[in-house]
Amino acid sequence: MTRATRALLRWQNLRHNYSLAKKSAPNDAYAVIKADGYGHGLVPCAHALSGLADGFAVAFIDEAERLRSAGIEEPILVLEGAHHVEDWAYAAANAIQLVVHHPSQLDDALRADLTSEVNICLKVNTGMNRLGVMPDQVPDMLERIGQNPHLTLIRMMSHYATADEQDTAFYQEQKQRLKSIPSSVPLSISNSAGIVRGVLDEEDLIRPGIMLYGSSPIAEQSAQELGLKPVMSLQSELISEHWVKAGETVGYGQTWVADKDTRIGVVAIGYGDGYPRHAPSGTPVSVAGVRCPLVGRVSMDMITVDITQVPDATVSSPVELWGDSIDIDEIAHLAGTIGYELYCRLTSRVPRKEWS
Numbered sequence: 001m002t003r004a005t006r007a008l009l010r011w012q013n014l015r016h017n018y019s020l021a022k023k024s025a026p027n028d029a030y031a032v033i034k035a036d037g038y039g040h041g042l043v044p045c046a047h048a049l050s051g052l053a054d055g056f057a058v059a060f061i062d063e064a065e066r067l068r069s070a071g072i073e074e075p076i077l078v079l080e081g082a083h084h085v086e087d088w089a090y091a092a093a094n095a096i097q098l099v100v101h102h103p104s105q106l107d108d109a110l111r112a113d114l115t116s117e118v119n120i121c122l123k124v125n126t127g128m129n130r131l132g133v134m135p136d137q138v139p140d141m142l143e144r145i146g147q148n149p150h151l152t153l154i155r156m157m158s159h160y161a162t163a164d165e166q167d168t169a170f171y172q173e174q175k176q177r178l179k180s181i182p183s184s185v186p187l188s189i190s191n192s193a194g195i196v197r198g199v200l201d202e203e204d205l206i207r208p209g210i211m212l213y214g215s216s217p218i219a220e221q222s223a224q225e226l227g228l229k230p231v232m233s234l235q236s237e238l239i240s241e242h243w244v245k246a247g248e249t250v251g252y253g254q255t256w257v258a259d260k261d262t263r264i265g266v267v268a269i270g271y272g273d274g275y276p277r278h279a280p281s282g283t284p285v286s287v288a289g290v291r292c293p294l295v296g297r298v299s300m301d302m303i304t305v306d307i308t309q310v311p312d313a314t315v316s317s318p319v320e321l322w323g324d325s326i327d328i329d330e331i332a333h334l335a336g337t338i339g340y341e342l343y344c345r346l347t348s349r350v351p352r353k354e355w356s
């Protein structure tokens with residue numbers, strides 16, 4: 001392997017960020033590591049947090065299976081619950097907690113002929129209008145759960161629609177809707193944004209995701225301001241450099257025009273690696289430790305950068321796309337997306353390596 005492009009991962013920062021989230025937890029905090037640990041690696045993230053995290057949360061049962069197969073013994077919560085009848089048997093045999101968000105899942109649980117117990121979380125729709133039963137369906141669901149001797153309800157759960165936004169009215173409303181459901185079961189509602197804004201006193205389980213990776217869950221405060229540290233440093237290097245004269249253009253579509261003689265550096269990363277194609281000219285790229293502007297369109301395997309201000313930079317000079325010197329949230333904002341998506345879209349072509 002000769003291309004320098006790689007994602008270096010600092011597991012101590014993952015542990016730092018988890019510990020920060022855990023400080024807000026009235027009880028447990030499960031690390032959300034779905035979608036391949038937000039692109040950082042499902043099993044590596046679990047190993048890095050094993051012994052520290054109270055448990056893990058993933059989206060669907062296959063992700064839980066990968067964790068159990070890798071020897072992860074902590075509690076695992078599956079956020080979408082069982083998709084099919086056979087998921088119930090796997091959950092029962094492997095101590096997987098399942099979310100129940102629709103009555104059909106209880107039908108499946110009956111069909112599964114369980115012989116051992118499954119811990120479940122009942123998901124209530126408090127306004128996100130994605131998954132969950134309506135508050136007035138809860139008594140019915142509780143009764144049905146009570147009728148199945150193999151199901152144990154361990155908490156009631158909901159999910160915020162707007163906790164990341166500055167206007168907190170609807171977020172407060174959702175909290176109230178969850179709290180006002182008559183039930184003695186403990187609650188779980190906070191994602192990273194909810195954690196940063198303040199968790200419910202009664203919360204049995206908080207569910208930090210994005211903040212674990214060192215990206216800010218809210219617009220008004222940066223990750224650094226929140227005390228979060230980036231886990232990933234996406235790095236590459238220059239593979240070419242050259243001068244262009246004033247008036248010349250660079251790249252596909254001639255979208256960037258040099259207003260003066262400019263030294264261009266070519267970096268070995270592109271949208272084929274998951275660097276966002278919509279990053280506009282001006283997006284910062286750290287070349288030999290200096291923030292330089294991206295110029296022209298992002299190609300599949302390369303980007304072009306104005307390195308005029310870094311005379312020492314040459315072929316093989318180190319480049320960081322996001323990480324310590326550049327906040328992923330800044331790149332995401334410029335590219336019209338969110339840090340979550342940039343992490344998840346990093347392709348398998350980019351080797352993930354432990355920082356050493």
Ligand SMILES: *Cc1c(COP(=O)(O)O)cnc(C)c1O
Nearest residue numbers: 032079159191192207208209210
């Ligand atoms: C993904 C997810 C989380 C974590 O959300 P972040 O915004 O990444 O903290 C929490 N709860 C549920 C139900 C989720 O699907």
